[in-house]
Amino acid sequence: MLASLLMGAGIAVMHYSGMSAMQMTPAIRYMPPRAVLSVLIGIGASYAGLSIVTKLRKLEKTQLAKQAGAACLMGVAVSGLHYTAMAAAMFAPNCVSRAAIDFNQRDFVLEIFITVLAVLGIALIVALLQTRKDARIREEEHWRQLSMTTGELIASEQRFRAAQEVAIDPFLVLKAVRTGATITDFIFDYANPAALRFLGATESDVIGQRFLTRFPTASTNGLFAVHARVCMGGGPATIEQEYVGDRISSWLRINSVKLLDGVAITFADITERKAIEQLAEVMLEDRSKALALAEKESVVKDAFIAAVSHELRNPVNAVLSWVEVLKRTSSTTRSTIGNALQRIEDSAKAQARLVNDLLDASAVAGGKVRLAMQNVKLADVVAATVSDAAIVASKSGVEVRLGAAADCAVVADEHRLRQVLANVLQNAVKFSNPGDTVTANVFRSADSATSEIRDTGIGIEPAMLPHVFERFAQEGSKDRSRLRGGVGLGLAISRQLIEAHGGKIEAFSEGPRTGTTVSISLPVSRPNSRQEDVRTTDYF
Template structure:
């Protein structure tokens, strides 16, 4: 017999790293000394077992895993009610020992799975079970599935199950009530009238109203019902699918349940047509011989809930449209700013102080562009669709950029920022995204630290992990808020005066997770400060990342002279981009609307045309379509440069005939590469 697991937290070995849910069974998993069981130490478990256990413990559906010849069992919290008093002793024990009272049923199925790999399915199977100190009749639906190890050998049985006992008992009681209703229908009037929602009883194949409660009358406008066939009483309900549904329930004896079904009818004969939405249940009613004798109708009017849900959908669509418009309006002024910085790069004297200032401004413009992009990605965060531009990165570089970006905020509040940052801690990461992680953490720390307070930023390599912390002396986090600080739109969960969009820490968690890391929050409570700890896997290579020497070539040495036409109704954007390209030696012309740009192109030709989308006269899409239909020679490369940067905008631009879609403010290195490529 397998040795019983030891759940003593003192005697248990420290669990290996892994995502173990904070649940009853998750705690049992960590506290059990698995070396004393047939499974052995957790760190030596096969990958297939670890994955199956992780799926099981993180599910809210009743599940368990039986592993190996002894069928050692591990289950989740949702399965505990099934066990009754067998929990927690059943955790880590052999299944035949735990379920000896029903092993004659389930054991044969387990054998079919483990020996022959035959998956099983049981629908509402009766089991006489003794789990709470007495024998009881139970019903379960479950499936047994084999799981193979890395060598293809069946080592494990995985089960998802649901207890049907309450439903079966409820159905028995319901059927008993309905049979009584057919025999003594007159005694049920009071029950009908006070039932939640609308109810009615239809008798016979002709489906004649036998009973209907007040809620049903209110729904259909107080028409005469009792003794009439359903569609004689409600003729305007025909041709909406209900007649076919009722006939199928009666003929097949199978119930029907519908959600938010539209129903159009006149509450007053000759009056306006009203559309309502109803949750509806048709239940066949059987006589003593078991034959269908009628249909029990039950439901509720959910029109208001449907309208609220639709209003929420419309509000969500309007939110997306607002964010897209806001991002567009923010990108437009950023475009001439970035272009102007590019001009200053080549026009300013070779003054180190000016160069540092310009570089700082370029970094902050780039950071602002990324923030605008993040605003657009709010709806994508939960789906994990944020794209990273990863490379080998010294993590102290991203932290230094974040410190620089938030330095002025700390200085304004006279907060001292203490740094203990180890160099040479390398990770595989996106510099801008990791900078955003630490910028958000530092901004939070500054926001919630009183004037003349302190912030400590540290970076260390601990084994295979890069560990960075941001700690403050601020007002701290209440214990009941710690579990919610990383949730989307969780305003006010950290401190009463938090404010903001409520996406900062949620974005931090998502970005860190995309880097295969974790972030956690700690606080001893109000007035005791808080600490956020970011852990990232270090890069496996020891060699530093080298930027290719050809990443930037002086324009006068490598750029090819191109004839470029810039079309944009924003004069600042058009003029600044033209000036930036002219500095690099290109022959640039400008037009301030689509029609003027089309005339200029047809008259003088061009190698490349950079076109805004939203313009008076004709927009950028129409401009591209007209150029592609024209006989202009040579045919220029068309580049859409716009503040509209969603996926559908890029698709629409390419469909209109553009060769490339760039989002404002344009990355001039990208644009330079396009021009050099011909």
């Protein structure tokens, strides 16, 4: 704004002083509005032109169109003020210019020529002096910046070397060796004391040596390729790998960055950290397994508690119902009393079996089961158990029968063996439908005797088959497990008892509606074994 005021005022002074120099008689008069407007035009156009010039100085590349626009605006400032001022001038009809008297045109032209040359000469001299001054200032600034940069580089190098002298991690600078555009090797350009200690060498032994000469294994384990890729502009790289070879056997963490035509490398031994991480992974995996097992056991126990509550409530409800019938019936017939007592007895026995299963499970878990081992004929035990199971199964419309029965003897606790067989047969009957058949067979091989219970019942889902002998495990669908009773302890107890005998129990099924086969294998007794050789054994 200040510059435009000065420039507009300069143009106005030039015009009005020039008009005054004509020495008109009578004098020239001006219309004030037009005179003020001429000055405002000069100032406004100057402001616009100077604004464009100022903005052009901030640009690295000036635009010719904008320069021409600025020049045109300056022309508008001069010509606009001049012609507006001329329009503001009022000349009297008889006015005469006294300056035109005795006017010498030749002397006037010569004076103008000399004046123009003088002004141009002065401007040229001032421009040359200013140019030399600017050049000297730029040169001094350049040397000052160069001196500062050199000093900063020297200080930076000193700081770098001081830091590397006390650095714990090894640091190397490698310069690329090329064949054409391909990097074929690196040369050691710098190694800090930590790196020299790691290499077991002095600086004179390392500097100038080829990288692959000292570390040939780096070409086979991919480390050289990583450094070459970084040097070719692939970006920084951080890798962790086990380096085995070149008298090194450690896990290393290696950082590689591009430095001029080479790479700067730092590395650290992380073998101990890797060992801790691996141990932590193992511990985390074990913890996850333990949590999963605990969660599974919690879910299974919840289902077990629900099943036990259901199984315990049913006999009690039956007993209470029949007792209420007996109390409310004034004239109770003998048949009604007998039926009620039978139902009460059956409910009590069912509850007793459940309690016995719970006690057996607790005893087995606590390692308190004792096995009275003796020679037992397996076929006789199986036949007796089948006979007992057949009576109960007939009420459900399921046939239980004895098939092949090889004559063989095993060393076992007869009471516990009957318990296992009864559990398996009861399970087979429970998961069979009316009209199905359960068959028990006894086979003998060279070292073992096998009792096989096969049914034609509902079968077992493939996903459930590996878990049938686990505690609290029951067949998955509610209509088969909960409605058919049981708490999932019988087969688990059976497996532990058979294993305590040194035998094996397995279940086989091809899927739903294909039936199930349970195989119980026990070691056969030796021919020369005597009764007194058999003794009572603690389980667990």
